[in-house]
Amino acid sequence: MRVLVVGAGATGGYFGGRLAEAGRDVTFLVRPERAAQLRSGGLVINSPNGDLRLAPKLVTVGELTDSYDLVLLTVKSYALEQAVEDIAPAVGLETAILPVLNGLRHVELLAGHFGDQRVLGGVCQVTTTLDPDGGIRQLGGRQELVHGVCRAPGPARVHEIDAELRDAGFTVRRSEDIRQEMWEKWVYVAAVGAVTCLMRGLIGEVVAAPGGRAFAERVVAECVAVAAASGHPVGEAARSRMLATVTEAGADTASSLYRDLRRGGPVEADHILGDLAARAAERGVEVPLIGLAYTHLRVYQGAPRRSG
The missing domain is CATH 1.10.1040.10 (N-(1-d-carboxylethyl)-l-norvaline Dehydrogenase; domain 2)
Incomplete structure (x- = not known):
C-alpha cells in the first residue's frame, strides 16, 4: 500500500519512520521548512526501542498529484482544518484516512469532508518529543497504534490496512470499539x-x-x-x-x-x-x-x- 503520513513531527515522524524502516512505501507530507531539515539531516529517531536514521520520501503541499491507499493523519488539532485542505488531492475513491488526534471532534470534521466510508478511528500510545535539531526522541518504551471503524460503514479495506501496519517495530491492534x-x-x-x-x-x-x-x-x-x-x-x-x-x-x-x-x-x-x-x-x-x-x-x- 502507498502510505502518506501527514506531518513528520514527534508522532508522525516516529510511526512513519518505523513503517519506512520496515520497508513500507511511506511518503511524508511536510511543510517546506521541515522538508529542508529532513533532506539535510535525515529523519532521526532516538529511542529505547532502537535508534533510526533514514532519508525519507517527502512531498510538500502543491506537489500531491496521486491518491494514496492510506493517509496517516498525525497533525496537532489546531492544524487540522488546513490539513484537510492539504490532503484532498491524495484522497481517492479507495483511500482510508487514519487520524491519531486526541478527542473526537476531528472524526466528525473528516467524515463531513471525505465521507464515513473513508475515515477510521485511531488511538496512539507513545510519548515522543521533537528536539531543537529536528530529531525525534522517544520518552519511555510504549509504542502502540490502535485502529477501528468509528463511524459506519468505515473503510472497506480494514483488514488490509491492519496487515500493512503490523510487523513494523511497534504494536498494532484492531479495536472492535474504537470510539470507547x-x-x-x-x-x-x-x-x-x-x-x-x-x-x-x-x-x-x-x-x-x-x-x-x-x-x-x-x-x-x-x-x-x-x-x-x-x-x-x-x-x-x-x-x-x-x-x-x-x-x-x-x-x-x-x-x-x-x-x-x-x-x-x-x-x-x-x-x-x-x-x-x-x-x-x-x-x-x-x-x-x-x-x-x-x-x-x-x-x-x-x-x-x-x-x-
Whole structure:
C-alpha cells in the first residue's frame, strides 16, 4: 500500500519512520521548512526501542498529484482544518484516512469532508518529543497504534490496512470499539493536561503542593463524569490508571498540552478541553475545573508570546 503520513513531527515522524524502516512505501507530507531539515539531516529517531536514521520520501503541499491507499493523519488539532485542505488531492475513491488526534471532534470534521466510508478511528500510545535539531526522541518504551471503524460503514479495506501496519517495530491492534478507546484516551489526556497546565507544574510538583492530590482527583472525576454522560463510561481499570498517574508522588509526568505551553507554542485547548467542556454543558454535567483550565489556556492563546 502507498502510505502518506501527514506531518513528520514527534508522532508522525516516529510511526512513519518505523513503517519506512520496515520497508513500507511511506511518503511524508511536510511543510517546506521541515522538508529542508529532513533532506539535510535525515529523519532521526532516538529511542529505547532502537535508534533510526533514514532519508525519507517527502512531498510538500502543491506537489500531491496521486491518491494514496492510506493517509496517516498525525497533525496537532489546531492544524487540522488546513490539513484537510492539504490532503484532498491524495484522497481517492479507495483511500482510508487514519487520524491519531486526541478527542473526537476531528472524526466528525473528516467524515463531513471525505465521507464515513473513508475515515477510521485511531488511538496512539507513545510519548515522543521533537528536539531543537529536528530529531525525534522517544520518552519511555510504549509504542502502540490502535485502529477501528468509528463511524459506519468505515473503510472497506480494514483488514488490509491492519496487515500493512503490523510487523513494523511497534504494536498494532484492531479495536472492535474504537470510539470507547478514543473516549478513554481523551479523558486521560484531558485530565493530565488540565492538572499540569492549570497548576503550571509536573504531576509530582502538583501532588507535593497542599491540596494538589485532591485537586487532581477532582479533575479526573469531572472527566469521567462527562464520558459517562456521553454514553462511554470509563472502565474501572482505565480510571484507576488515570488516578494513579495524576497522583503519583515525585512523578515528572507532563502532558503534551503542558510541554507545548512551556515552549510558548500553540496548544490544543479547543480540541481537548474545550470540546469536553462543551459536551459537559450539553449534558448538564458540572465541570468547573475543566472549564477553568480551558479558560486559562484560551487566555494564554490570546496573549502576546513572550520569551523567557
